[in-house]
Amino acid sequence: MKKVAIFGYNRVSFEAISRIDREAHDIKVFDHKPEHIEQALDNDINATLLDFKSDECLRSIGIGDDINTLLCCFDNDSENVFLTMSARALDKDLQIIAIIESPDASEKLLAAGANKIIDPYQICGHKIHDMLKRPDITDLFDQTVFGRNDLHLAEVEVPENSFLQGIFASQLELNSHYNLILVGIINKQLSDQMHFVAEEVDRQLNSGDILVILGPSREIRAFKKDVKDEYCKI
């Protein structure tokens, strides 16, 4: 179970909260403005009032301890930068995702220690461009993977002593056994990059590799369960 702290309640974070898979993530929402807290409560989201400027408060909610991911969603770029710096000082390994308003803030946030920057305007611009250039694919993904349809992308790690070890990627045949499509493999020993199955020469799986699969959530769950089960054989 990943622990996620979301700072700042607004349209972006509301959307993020409603999309995050609650089964795999433990979400906590914080804000320093009482009116935002009220709005959150109106939408059935349990938000807590917290002063992000004090390290004491950050530590008290588990940053530097058990929180894995921090999402900075404040409307104000300077607040996001401040939060990122404080959090990075408390925890070197924390994954920090920040939303920005103005494009100049991107460099500052990266310097402050954010791992990933999301610029809503840039993404929106990109998206409209995609709609113009590749309407079929964009529509497809908007309606399925990004939309509310039950088709998801998932990362599944190959555990130690799993039956998957030593098997060639082509032998998996996930599409006939599980109704899943194997899109790519992340080989943790080499890099953090994902390699598409299509571009790779067939390779053997090792423990620690991460399989990236696409499919309905029921099939993903079934596959995840079977992977953990040592005695299962495909």
Place this chain on the structure above:
Amino acid sequence: MLSRIIVYLAYFLKSSKRYKNSKLFFWNLLENQDSKLKSYFDFLMISLIFLSIYFLFYDTGQQFSVMGGYVEICIISIFIIEYLLRLWIYSNTHEIIIKDYEKALYLNIKFNLTKTLIKSILNKAEYIFTPYAIIDLLAILPSYRPLRILRIFLIFRIFKLFRYSNSIRLYSDILVTKRFELLTLLIFTGFFLLIASVSVYIFEFPENDSDIHNLFEAFYWAIVTAAAVGYGDITPHTLGGRIVAMILIFVSVGIVAFFTSILISAFNEKMPELRENKITSDLERYRNFIIICGFGRVGQEIASHLAKDKQKFIIIDKNEHNISLARKLKYLAIQNDATRNDVLLSAGINQGASTILCITGDDVVNVYITLTSRHLSKDIHIISRVNRHENLSKMYQAGANNVILPFEVAGLLAAEFLGQPVAFEAILGVLQNRSDIGMETILVTEKSPLDTQKIEQLDLLQRKLTLLGVISANALHLKHKNKYRVKQQHFYFNPEQHFILRQGDMLVILGRKYSIDHFRNEIEKQRLRAKT
């Protein structure tokens, strides 16, 4: 009897389609500013005028040339035909006749033919006395031998150029818009010159060695001095004359400055319009361009992508700062309100624009632009931006084809990054065409070798391609499971091996771009071979 025949003829012309069409054609050719024909015709006429001027001077310099004579006859006949055509399309005489006739019928009085004819002739005369028509006539008349004295008017052929060149026309337009200021200045200058010339005449004329022999010479001197030209052929010799000269020079500096400033301000006022004219005439040459309404952050992002793709687009924004930014980046931009019909029309919504993007920061404005565009054009593709979720349905109601919510998309991305950061980044890279792995669609066309093939026959594994699914509207496939609704079609995720492809299906394929291209080429080759 005669009046009956004429009225009959008028009705006949009114009902004749051919007459109407030919009149429309000549109107397009001669008068319609927006027609392509007119620009060709104008170009032709400009070259003819230059040709005729060339022969004119060739004639005056050398002996009479036979060739020049024929060319002159040709050109003159074209000028005459043009003149008559313009006279013809200026008004509809038959309509005047019919109107009068029906009026007489209604009032139950006798139809008076002469009166009506006089009326229509006066109507045509109205055209004859317009400045352009006079110039046209003067360009023709001197060629008639008995009127050779009018040779000087051949210079009017050059004035005829006014007709065919927009830039010259614009200059005269500017003068017309500032006519009040110019007239005031002209009257003042006239008075002043008169005073100066009379006084210099009074001072200089009685002197023995005077250069000024009459009032005309005094006037000529005043103008030459006032315009700061000062040839020096006539100079004042008396003290009085020199004082007049000094005053004249000082005042004329003011007059020239005033005149220049009037012209400059008129040009400045006309400049935005000029620029817009240039943009719209540029746009007419393009097909399938995109109109971007709103050049904020989102608009800038899209414009930079489109510019990279060499896709033509035009930006409309009210904000001066945004427009100057767009111009700095050398994008076509109009500073105006995109909610107005005429602005969208002049941006070419009905002429070659394929898509309109309503992406200002304000939902109300976006809805309004969407509504306006849909009203103006039934077929245009509209992509709109909405900031608040509750406005989504309004936007679809207003007629948008696609709606995008920037903050929702950002939230969604944040959520996906939390879940599977690496995979998501990779897929996003593919979707945005950043890596050499591509996701593309292959259409099963008519007579394609893919038609009626099973998935297992495609041999995709061998080609190192991953089939994600098939998009199809074909009802034959509905029995298959794993279907997802995508607009009017279904997406069949991970189709079984025995899934049979039909014409119109689209394969969604993930793989290296060149292997997808290779696959597509092979299919195309097979299709062509099957045809022959």
